[in-house]
Amino acid sequence: MKRTITALVNNTSGVLNRITGLFARRHYNIESITVGVTENPSVSRMTFVVAVDSMQNVEQVIKQLNKQVDVLKVKDITDESIVARELALVKIVASPQQRGEVAALVNPFRATIIDVGRESMTIQITGDHPKVEAFIDLLRPYGIKEIARTGITAFNRSTKKPVTDPYRLTLIN
């Protein structure tokens, strides 16, 4: 199963190494990871998507993260009401005649054309994972030259939905 976990960490050199090393050593597969500074310049936020076999493993990931001195707060936000976004840059083959057609696709997805060459175009899309996937699928028939994607970055929405998932973690203390 996939879980989305966020961690607030001290913005010190080597902290990313510390965290990813911890995952690698314990064979937890990170599907994506994003890092960026928060409103407090000495604190960074990391968002991980990890693939694990069981809730016990998620619990262990969280506990191991929590053990790090540089980690301030860890949350599994998978079952919560969250805002999650990722970004992709897609360079496709597009002849001058196809440009209009592509522009028409871009609009409903609120993507942006950010570069146009003689035989290619680069489009930027942001959104949640399914939206980005769907958009890339639509572009495939044109011929994709290159894709660069970020992992997801996420946090809780301002209003919380009640948690109903019976498998939610109960971490003591």
Add this chain to the structure above:
Amino acid sequence: MSTKLENKELETVEEPKELSGSSMLIEALAKEGVEVIFGYPGGAILPTYDEIYKTGIHHVLARHEQGAIHAAEGYARVSGKPGVCVVTSGPGATNVITGIADAMIDSLPLVVITGQVATTVIGTDAFQEADIIGITMPITKHNYQVRSVDEFPRILKEAFHIATTGRPGPVLIDLPKDVSLATGLFDYTKEVNLPGYQPTTIPNRLQVRKVVEAVMAAKKPVILAGAGVLHGKATDELLAYVEETKIPVVNTLLGLGSFPGDHELFLGMAGMHGTYTANMAIHESDLLINIGARFDDRLTGNLDHFAPNARVVHIDIDPAEIGKIIETEIPVVGDAKHAVQMLLDEQSESGDTKAWVEKLQGLKEEYPLWYQEDGETIKPQHLIEIIHEVTNGEAIVTTDVGQHQMWSAQFYRFNKPNRWVTSGGLGTMGFGFPAAIGAQFAEPKSPVVAVIGDAGFQMTAQELSLLQELHLPVKIVIVNNASLGMVRQWQQLFHGERYSNSLFPIQPNFVKLADAYDIKGMKVEKVSELKGALEEMIAHPGPVLLDVRVAKEENVYPMISPGKGQHQMEGVKPQ
């Protein structure tokens, strides 16, 4: 009266002073009450050694950095205080990583200072540069590279705090040479401020109540006491709790001494070479109360058969240990002292365990640890028994890794805490002898006996120099079976008696080696000489090396073979 107090307060308020990085280090060690540091100098750490020279701080010059770090571990294990180790960059630093890993897995508090090349050349593959931060990230509780002298006082203070609180562990500080020379303000008065590091020491009372209910409901409860009881200094509380509730106790290898070895409710060590009774107690229990043990695989055997009928309570200062290996019904996060005290406060009785205790005591009687005598050939188990006898069970015993370690755990009965120093989690050969040196520093008056295999001794034998130089009365007993005994045992049992590279066709003359270091050396080969030699060893005021030639093909029993469960022990009785 009050003026006196005010004066005293005035005295302790110190103005921050302008100091170099290396003098900050020495100053911090003084403030932390560090009595001795173990180390080895070299280029990048020279300014610090210059400071050591000036201030005359007690420094022990090991003959190899591995010796220094294991000595620091031995010191930490016995004294409960952080062991401090100072080495140079590059090879000095890489030579301590085995000891750091050892301290990490056995939760020993260490503060390790490594020199580093100057900040201006870090990352250029400069002379004697090694990325010790990267190397030690997974084997330290935390590590730091000091980038500027201004942050050094804070880092030093944090390092000692992190190493010694919560679950203890090694903290490494990498100190670039230019930082150790640069000057800055030394202010050690500031409180440690680590929002990401807040160990929970006081358990949740609701959780403790759940334990109380579970104990009342249990018919076959057993306590598994690990090293967490020793680290948490909870031995008195544990004894009181057991006396009240009459719950039988088993130990992990590292937990030996946390509960009196000759108490009637003590069942021995559990695990691969534990007692049959201890393992069966866990196997048949309906309630397993783990206090400060981490369910190591050498303890549990095959997890599919581990405590199949038990509700599991796990008390640990490190929440990540709870549920890591064994699903836990009642987790209790907190230190052992608080947790057991809270249990005691809540509970003075248990359910009806009389039949259970009687059954276990019967097993204990029927399946004692055993060995067979063989004329004048010295059996290693017998050797350990006599060491116990001639030291009245009062010695600090350190061991290396292998058969002799297991025999020591089985046949030296530990009644008191902090007398047992062994490398449990990492299983580090070369540990036992230098650890004995550190232990002797922690308790200069106690007899310290290092029980070492003939192979492991040769990994750090150079530290004999320290015994001679520092007049340390450490007694070394080499359990000499002319082989890598434990490896040989496994080859015999699981590799068709193919003894690949585990037998020593020739051996050094250990007595002459001792002689070369000006240490009393003796050799014994016969049972009839054994007790006399050991008595002579103990009576001798200085260091002694005793080379004991033991039965070469003796195996450690009983045993849980790989893949087997705790209830499937072999060799529980003589054939």
